[in-house]
Amino acid sequence: MNSGIAHEPVGFIGLGNMGGPMAKRLVDWPGGLVVCDMRQEATQPFREAGAAVADSSKDVAATARVISITVLDDAQVRDVIAGPDGILQTAGPGTVIAVHSTISDETAVELGAECARQGVEFVDAPVSGGAPGAAKGALAVMVGGSATAYEAVREPFGCWANLVIHAGDVGSGTRMKLARNLLHFVSFTAAAEAQRLAEAAGLDITALGKVVRHSDAVTGGAGSIMLRNTTSEIAPDDFWYPIMTHVRNLGEKDLSLALGLGDRLGIDLPLARIALDRLGTGLGVGTNAATGQEHT
Incomplete structure (x- = not known):
């Protein structure tokens, strides 16, 4: 000390x-x-x-x-x-x-x-x-x-x-907090959208909440992909390229399936549509046309 x-x-x-x-x-x-x-x-x-x-x-x-x-x-x-x-x-x-x-x-x-x-x-x-x-x-x-x-x-x-x-x-601490809380409250909005989909599907949304809290405690949630020091596009020979490509492929597949379920149940999922459209670009690896164009 x-x-x-x-x-x-x-x-x-x-x-x-x-x-x-x-x-x-x-x-x-x-x-x-x-x-x-x-x-x-x-x-x-x-x-x-x-x-x-x-x-x-x-x-x-x-x-x-x-x-x-x-x-x-x-x-x-x-x-x-x-x-x-x-x-x-x-x-x-x-x-x-x-x-x-x-x-x-x-x-x-x-x-x-x-x-x-x-x-x-x-x-x-x-x-x-x-x-x-x-x-x-x-x-x-x-x-x-x-x-x-x-x-x-x-x-x-x-x-x-x-x-x-x-x-x-001076000012940087506040700017970092605002960026952190942007993620926080956008995530809350996404959670509400997920609950609407689950409720329409006849699921127990309190059980869904337990699953989300359990798995986020293990994986780190959204923070688990915040590991790079830049948001620029990733070159194919970069260490992060296969990792982020894998995340994109899983995400686009699951978002497409969720949107398909929403369509059948008559539930609008605007944040999911935006996420499907922008996930790969946000990760720095672009969109996988095989999975990312179905619901844009």
């Missing part, structure tokens, strides 16, 4: 469904923890556990070197950082402000510039894994900021995250 960081207090502002479990794992931080939340019932357990409780964001910044923020939206983040009682009122040079709320990447860049004018480091550091991941210390956190700021936050973040990624400059 970097003793310079470990012996500095860390701060946590916002102790809700995500912030509370994250901050709880910092109670034993060697340099001490100072927390802030508008609700006394949220701060009381931390006070009882030995953490300091601040009345405002600027009071947190008076002592903490690394300050995490988990509030609702862009407006609240701006107020916590730059408002009349905000962190920048008291933060000294070298303080690192970390925003875990999912905000606009433009807001992150603007706040980063505002902090820099006072010699304060800013990182946008959204998380993935939900409250259960926070409670287990098993979140993924995507850090957008300087290399210096990343080094400063790596150890305290490691108390509540078991994957800490340096995504790039």
Whole structure:
């Protein structure tokens, strides 16, 4: 552990469904923890556990070197950082402000510039894994900021995250989170489409859900194909070509069969049609005409 960081207090502002479990794992931080939340019932357990409780964001910044923020939206983040009682009122040079709320990447860049004018480091550091991941210390956190700021936050973040990624400059953490959540919620929409097909076929859709969760836990789900460092077309002599071609062939076959079932049952499957049309291209190996043209 970097003793310079470990012996500095860390701060946590916002102790809700995500912030509370994250901050709880910092109670034993060697340099001490100072927390802030508008609700006394949220701060009381931390006070009882030995953490300091601040009345405002600027009071947190008076002592903490690394300050995490988990509030609702862009407006609240701006107020916590730059408002009349905000962190920048008291933060000294070298303080690192970390925003875990999912905000606009433009807001992150603007706040980063505002902090820099006072010699304060800013990182946008959204998380993935939900409250259960926070409670287990098993979140993924995507850090957008300087290399210096990343080094400063790596150890305290490691108390509540078991994957800490340096995504790039300020704004990059948010952009990575938005890409990750695009996959998340498109997948939810696809899950709803799959349930409609299964229901129309007279199947138990709760049993289908069990199968999906079981098999995704084994295979890794959609993340299992996210292994290349580019989305460009794959050359036939590339290591990945036979792997992605195999995935495409299986996918196009199964999507075609699902669409055929949907046609017979009178169930429209628009996402499946898009997937059949774009799967091979997305994988970088093009469409297999033998299986990919039946329902485009």
